[in-house]
Amino acid sequence: MSCSQVRRELEEHLAFREEIGPRSGPHLVHLESCPTCREEMGIDRELVKNLRHALQARVEGSALSQASWELVRLRTVERPEQRWTVRALHWRGMASAVAAGVLMFSVATGSATLPLPVTGSPAFNASFERRAAPPGEKVGNPSPISTDRGEADPPPKGGRAEPQPADDGATTYDEPPIPGRVP
Amino acid sequence: MNPDGGSRVGSGGRGRNEGGVRVVTKEPDGLVERMRAGDPDAFEQFFRAYGRPVYITALAITRDPFLAEEILQDCFVRAYRARHRLRTDCSPLPWLHRVATNLCYTRIARRRMIMEPITTLISNLVADLTARPDQVAVSREIIEELQCAIDALPPKQQTAVILYYLHGYSLAESAEIAACSVGTMKSRVHYALKALRTRLQAEHRAPAGVRVTVSEL
Numbered sequence: 001m002s003c004s005q006v007r008r009e010l011e012e013h014l015a016f017r018e019e020i021g022p023r024s025g026p027h028l029v030h031l032e033s034c035p036t037c038r039e040e041m042g043i044d045r046e047l048v049k050n051l052r053h054a055l056q057a058r059v060e061g062s063a064l065s066q067a068s069w070e071l072v073r074l075r076t077v078e079r080p081e082q083r084w085t086v087r088a089l090h091w092r093g094m095a096s097a098v099a100a101g102v103l104m105f106s107v108a109t110g111s112a113t114l115p116l117p118v119t120g121s122p123a124f125n126a127s128f129e130r131r132a133a134p135p136g137e138k139v140g141n142p143s144p145i146s147t148d149r150g151e152a153d154p155p156p157k158g159g160r161a162e163p164q165p166a167d168d169g170a171t172t173y174d175e176p177p178i179p180g181r182v183p
Numbered sequence: 184m185n186p187d188g189g190s191r192v193g194s195g196g197r198g199r200n201e202g203g204v205r206v207v208t209k210e211p212d213g214l215v216e217r218m219r220a221g222d223p224d225a226f227e228q229f230f231r232a233y234g235r236p237v238y239i240t241a242l243a244i245t246r247d248p249f250l251a252e253e254i255l256q257d258c259f260v261r262a263y264r265a266r267h268r269l270r271t272d273c274s275p276l277p278w279l280h281r282v283a284t285n286l287c288y289t290r291i292a293r294r295r296m297i298m299e300p301i302t303t304l305i306s307n308l309v310a311d312l313t314a315r316p317d318q319v320a321v322s323r324e325i326i327e328e329l330q331c332a333i334d335a336l337p338p339k340q341q342t343a344v345i346l347y348y349l350h351g352y353s354l355a356e357s358a359e360i361a362a363c364s365v366g367t368m369k370s371r372v373h374y375a376l377k378a379l380r381t382r383l384q385a386e387h388r389a390p391a392g393v394r395v396t397v398s399e400l
Binding site for chain 2: 011015016043044047048050051052053054055056057058059062064065068069071072073075076077
């Protein structure tokens with residue numbers, strides 16, 4: 001029987017508190033006659049013993065504070081659980097915030113479309129009457145907000161378009177024909 | 184997953200040993216059921232019953248009493264929130280230990296703690312006051328070296344030696360807590376001892392010359 005076999009067998013006994021049974025008999029006989037194995041086993045035994053001391057030293061003299069339970073209680077039992085309505089309100093608030101963000105983003109990037117007048121509304125009726133009325137006739141506008149945005153009078157027949165004031169105050173003209181090119 | 188479709192928390196884990204036999208102490212009768220029903224006294228009993236071992240585990244890993252208390256509190260807050268999913272057919276202690284060890288290693292990794300707290304000095308003083316003659320022989324230097332060596336162990340091996348040598352759980356119980364097989368737990372303890380011994384020998388702290396006699400075995 002080799003030293004390594006003996007050590008493997010007896011290490012388990014030391015490490016795992018296993019009973020020494022009849023099958024350990026030959027190992028013990030070897031141990032009696034082998035000083036090297038005895039020394040190795042001695043080191044292992046001391047290691048396990050010191051390990052227990054070291055682990056005990058880590059927790060010795062310490063106890064749970066009295067406040068521990070109180071702190072746990074405050075975080076659990078004393079803290080009412082949120083009802084589903086409260087959670088839903090939180091989600092609604094978040095949804096509103098997201099919607100506002102999207103709106104602000106689209107306005108900032110200029111991609112927002114202004115709302116069109118709704119059929120049957122005073123603004124729509126005023127716009128409709130204006131289109132239907134003969135030229136030169138004044139149509140009352142019940143809405144304080146002008147609705148004839150972008151409605152320009154048609155240019156006179158056969159004549160050149162009059163210069164129109166642009167929004168920025170500058171005057172624009174029709175593009176002149178390029179000389180030498182057939183229209 | 185349970186047959187009823189809901190996931191249950193408890194001592195269950197992968198690599199279950201002993202053919203599914205639960206070996207860790209059974210929970211006090213009906214405690215989890217009472218907790219589920221909203222009985223605040225039941226939760227306090229639950230805390231009193233399992234707080235101490237969980238705290239010991241956290242303290243042994245972190246070596247910081249304040250951090251260990253924090254971890255204990257977090258652990259029980261999680262248990263309270265998961266009370267409707269806790270198993271009633273076995274002790275919740277393995278699950279609590281597992282949550283605590285996970286929290287410990289998460290916090291340690293996050294804080295990158297230097298594990299040399301003042302508690303070591305205090306415990307040494309306490310040990311001086313209460314030392315028995317056989318304990319006096321233990322070299323303080325070796326113990327200090329061992330503390331550093333334990334800290335340097337991989338988390339799984341560290342947990343294994345704490346469960347096995349500090350709590351005194353059997354291999355099967357330790358395996359149940361760590362959610363591994365008995366063989367794996369045995370292997371972790373074995374490799375931990377080997378690493379500790381190597382480290383001590385490297386530091387010339389191995390108690391060479393101590394010989395065991397057959398009668399001592």
